[in-house]
Amino acid sequence: MIAELVSVGTELLLGNIVNTNARYLSEQCAALGIHVYYQVTVGDNEERLTQVIRTALDRSQLVILTGGLGPTEDDLTREAAARALGLRLTEDSHTRERIEAYFRNSIHKTISPNNWKQALVIEGAEVLDNDNGTAPGLFVHTGNGKHVILLPGPPNELIPMFRTQVLPILSGLCGGKGTLYSYMVKLCGIGESMAETMIRDLIDSQINPTIATYAKSGEVDIRVTAFAQDEEEGRRLTLPVVEELKKRFGDHIYTLREEETLEAHVIGLLQELGFTVSMAESCTGGLLCGRLVNVPGASDVLKSAFVTYANEAKERLGVRHDTLVTYGAVSAQTAEEMAEAAAKAAGADAAVSVTGIAGPDGGTKEKPVGTVYLACWVRGTVSVKHFLFHGNRAKVRELSVQYALDLLRRCLLEQKRTL
């Protein structure tokens, strides 16, 4: 099946945003064995948009449109697609009810009249409910065997809709030709280029399964994907590679569960041990704690935490004045005392601390911008780590959070092993 992606939005043509949707959809299509031959971006102009959809329908079997489904007059994708397909728009009562319900539960109590436009659907289309916004997606099967999908532009609406509603339909359309079976091996505390170097030989010799790495700040995900007749064969093909990765990366691997984030994994370890945790954050200013609280149920293990940005706040928490004077706020000693003080103040079994220089100012020759000390206190035992991160303020803080989670994970693993 040949596919074409059409992204709609003047903000893309003005370069205000990067087109990450095209990348996401391309990746998903590739995994399904669908060949994306063209990606086209066009603005909110009905004439040009209709023409682009007509061209796409001429040369591709599957056309996925994203964006331009909003409530404003600029949003013309529904209208243009209907025109290109020669179909009418009709109001969908189910969607109208969903929009009403959305606004009832929202802070914007009044529905502006243009919101009703979003209840219009192309006749005969399958309606894809939007759980994160008001614009529904649409799936149209044309008389001549072509498929047109309209999806909302915001990634937080598009991605869940694609995963839960579009993928099953597309898999069905591509069905009977085998299946993709994949494992995600998730690593932390290692950079992408180091991880790649360690498995260069595996990457170079890959045919089936294939191995692909995806890097985030301080995290690397390795996807092992086999094309197989069935799940059984898929498992047989992928497992030896996963075992090899386990051997090479050891404790860098925190999970094989694709949907498990590092913070969810750490919360899980705490729950398993029956431990509570606290934090004392300086340069990260609450980001570390904020990330743990991403996880539903974090309240089981996290009762309170502290942002101790100034020296006086560190002292009030319990860091000794002498330590701050002798070693400075950014030091292994201060980090250790911060962690211990946070645990004691919160009455927690464990605590992590972060103290560092995120920049742009505050660096010295001995402690340049990017210098970060992390400490983890667990029931009387304290571990401390020193880092020199490269990047701007946001990057240094992001990496600090990442490595603090990793440090906590490793300390909890040790506890688990001694049990």
Add this chain to the structure above:
Amino acid sequence: MIAELVSVGTELLLGNIVNTNARYLSEQCAALGIHVYYQVTVGDNEERLTQVIRTALDRSQLVILTGGLGPTEDDLTREAAARALGLRLTEDSHTRERIEAYFRNSIHKTISPNNWKQALVIEGAEVLDNDNGTAPGLFVHTGNGKHVILLPGPPNELIPMFRTQVLPILSGLCGGKGTLYSYMVKLCGIGESMAETMIRDLIDSQINPTIATYAKSGEVDIRVTAFAQDEEEGRRLTLPVVEELKKRFGDHIYTLREEETLEAHVIGLLQELGFTVSMAESCTGGLLCGRLVNVPGASDVLKSAFVTYANEAKERLGVRHDTLVTYGAVSAQTAEEMAEAAAKAAGADAAVSVTGIAGPDGGTKEKPVGTVYLACWVRGTVSVKHFLFHGNRAKVRELSVQYALDLLRRCLLEQKRTL
């Protein structure tokens, strides 16, 4: 001038990489007053690539091609462009010498034969030297007044080449025809569709200047752009629209400075007033404080803050046991006491608190998921707000942070006005 960007590369169609070149070039074109109407991505396939270039030449005056200029057999952009233009490829001796010199200075001492392919140029083209690789760029002016530019795909080759060699030529082509002058009006505490409804008439009647809205969670940016002979005329055209927006949106507008974030604006207000601030966060778990600490220099105004996730932590900070029992942790009364207690514990002039139900669990009929109370205490005066946010856990927390910053901003503005 109407432009079209053509990105060449199968890695884009497979979703292996994000197309940041299209964004960069779109932004540059917009700044020059060149209208990008289409962005197209196509793979390394000569047939399809040639067809895409022909279509682009039909409907656009300027076609910028990126990628596919490398030495391998997959790299076909030069060949396809020559074919679409009906022009021949000839070897450029200057480029051949540059390739020889490049390899002399490189770690790869031997030149593989296919490298000479990169010395082939379209007849009549201006050659753009590549200071960061072997593939030169090409600038072709066709007989019928069209312009075709071929640029290498790697951003570290493309961007320097564009800045130093392409920009001057394009500026010349657009020369004498004026400049773009724009204002960004940044709003918070209002949704996009409400904001658009309030200026529907202005959007509908826009010609020059144009008005465009850009939405983020709880924020809307409105860009007013005039095409003018010079800055003077640009200001004269845009200012009346900006004044009208000020009249309509009042205190929703927090800044006219494009690069100023809401958190930077709030830090600026605190610095102006000479105030310090603290926080007590429950469901946001540190995200609010983390966002303020994004701003370099936040340490001037923020000394310490508290994550009080559990009731016991709220009590330890200073919330009365009775209040928690009588009204519950998620209530206006608790929010007020949290803010006051945070200010007192930190010795700060102001403090903000957040307490709410981010979900997915914990909702009741009276207090459903998304219920959030925000309070702001400033030197003895406390304001409290009640919200019902819609969305998943991450969305509720993100909106809580956004509206907490807005509440703090409004309270500080009041202080400023009474001074």
